[in-house]
Amino acid sequence: MSSGPETTTAGRDSVVRPAFARPDGADSRATADRVPSRRAARLAVAAGTHWPTTVLAALAGLALAAAFPPYAIAPLSVLAVAALSLLTRGRSARYGAWLGFALGLPFFVVLLKWLHVIGWDAVIGLSVLQALFFVPLGAGLAATSRLPLWPLWGACLWVAQEWARDRIPFGGFPWGRLAFANTSTAYTPLAALAGAPLVTFAVALTGTLLAAATLALHRLYRTERSRRSLAAARPAAAAAVLAAAITLAGYAVPVPTAADDTVAVAVVQGNVQQPGMDFLGRPMLILNNHVEATLELADDVREGRAEQPDVVLWPENASDLDPYRHREARAAIDRAARAIGAPILVGALVDHPTEEGYVENQGIVWDPESGPGESYTKQHPVPFGEYVPFREQLSKVITRLERVPRDFYPGDAPGVLDVGPARLGDVICFEVAYDGIVRDTVRSGARALVIQTNNATYGHTGQPEQQLAMSELRAVEHGRAVVTVATSGISAVVAPDGTVVQRTEEFTQDVLTARLPLRDGRTLAATVGAVPEWALAIAGLLAFGTAHRITRRGSSRSLPGRKEGNAVKEPPRA
Structure with a gap:
């Protein structure tokens, strides 16, 4: 038997290991060099042996998707948060990152499956991008x-995760x-206190506290019966009580709903000829639908079957031709406005006045006497839907982008418009999802909000x-009545307390009439703005950074061959 050095091979690397550790620390450095490969091996084993945890994370993602409309099982959002907290508890940051992605991908695939009308590749691509924020x-x-x-x-x-997704x-x-x-x-x-971020924070905190209560109960269950006591049960009880308190805290928040004034509105849903990507069909079809519905409303007003509206609201893309450039479109809108005897907020695509090749998504106040007046241009066009980033490069690879022939030009000011006797805030389509725009x-x-939208696709x-659902939250957040007016549905009138007072069915021609409360006061959420969101997000990131430093410090102390001053700490001897 040889007494020389013993050689072992692991993958591509050969490591010479003496039979006995040398006191000069050379063996320590060799052992330290092997640490990364050992970690990689442990991660590989973890990926193979912990697949049930990955499956559980994916199921939590599906549950989270079911919390949103059209399923709307809201308590599942709390349970999904609790599940991810339990699954990541005590794990390495790297494995926690994987579990975050494992939850995020199925969540977004189910949540965004409505994009399949464009293509399932769009669903998967956007879902992967969004799931990366869960890493x-x-x-x-x-x-x-x-x-x-x-x-x-x-x-x-x-909150920090949502803060990032809201911006990049x-x-x-x-x-x-959430x-x-x-x-x-x-x-x-x-x-009403701090906007959507505070609601997310409360939901998430309830979920993490439920996770803490579950862990405490599990520890109590594993404790010997002779050692169980009321004191041992206190951590679980405290976490559960605090979770319940946070859940019920909203009932103590006053939501301002008192009206300073009211205005009679008519919401016109003209409908489209066909759903999907090609909803526009032939020019003037959608515009004529809205003109026709408005003329029928005018007949009802004359016959005493309906109240005379002060304001008429049409949806995004109600005019499928630029009414400034096409005389037939202008004449049709004029006819409807004069028949109803009230200003109409018209949604239309308008050629940009100076930038050739660009179009603007506008809400235009159309007076029955003077015609078009004030207008609002959508500030946040949808990438790849209303404009194509890197068009020249991407169009060579993705031919479907040719279906967006012209880029939408963004507006640069909030959509506050005087529509007859009412000062209304116009928000167009997806803009309702963005805290800052609303x-x-x-x-x-x-004094009230109008969400002009086109969901026909x-x-x-x-x-x-x-x-x-976003309109419902915005109503409470700002104490404002919100009217969602859509080409094909769902159009709705939402009270300042978030209650849906009226709504239409999809793909029907319909008119809603209501007396809309107008308010001048601001909620605390409108006053403090994004400050609470930034504070909560920064607190989370600082905690993450602190935990990362503590973990690295602990890892460096456990590494063989770590230097302490000028000395080298030896590994344990065999």
Whole structure:
């Protein structure tokens, strides 16, 4: 038997290991060099042996999707948060990141499946992009789970994740926020204090506290019966009571709803000839639908079957031709406005006056006597839907982008318009999902909000229900009545307390009439703006950074061969 060095091979690397450790520390350095390969091996084993945890994370993602409309099982949002907290508890940040992605991908695939009318590749592509934001969320939950008050930091990290998705890339895509799954729950009134971020925080904190209560109960269950006591049960009870208190806290928040004035509105849903990508059909068809419905309303007013409206609201794309350039479109709108005897807020696509090749998505106030007046241009066009980033490069690869022949030019001011006797805030379609756009509109003097939208592309897919839920939250957040007016549905009138007073069915021609409350006061949410969101997000990120430093410090201390001053700490001898 040889007494020389013993050689072992692991993969491509050969490591010479002496039979006995040498006191000069050379063996320590060799052992330290092998640490990365050992970690990689452990991760590979973890990926193979912990697949049930991945499956559980994916199921939690499906449950989270079911919390949103059209399913609207809101309590599942709390349970999904609790599940991810439990699954990442005590894990490495890297494995927590994987679990975050495992939850996020199925969540977004189900939530955004309405995009399948464009193509399932669009569903998968956007879902993967959005799920990537759950990677740092999962890593952060795993890292902060070792800190005191870890349920608090976990809730802050959920806010941070939504903060990022609300802004990047291309201006962000905030679909799927926890707040939007809780627009008719006990958490909803919290929006009047600090907006959608506070609702998300409360939902997430309830979930993380439920996770803490579950862990405490599990520890109690594993404790010997002789050692169980009321004192041992206190952590579980405290977490459960605090979770219940946060859930019920919204009932103590006053939502301002008293009207300073009212206005009679008529909401016209003209409908489209066909759903899907080609809803426009032949020119003038959609415009004529809205003109026809308005003329019928005028007949009802003359016959005493309906109240004379002060304001008539038409949806986004109600005019499928630029009424400034096409005389037939202008004449049709003039005819409707004069027949009803009230100004109409008309949604239309308008050629940009100076930038050739661009179009603007506008809401135009159309007076029965003087014609077109004030207008609002949509500030946040949808990337790849209303404009194509890197068009020259991407169009060579994705031929479907040719279906967006012209880019929409963004507006640069909030949509506050004087429509007859009412000062209304115009928000167009997906803009209702963005806190800042709605908040700036209210701060600029809007006494009620109008969401002009065109959901014809996504009819009967669940997308209109998801967008209406956002209108419900905005009503509570700003104490304003909200009218959603859609070409093909769902059109609705939402009271300042978030109650849907009236709504239409999809793909029907319909008219809603209502007396809309107008308000001048601001909620606390409108006053403080994004400050609470930034504070919560920064708190979560600082906790993540602190946990990461603690973990690295602990890892460096456990590494063989770590230097202490000028000395080298030897590994344990065999």
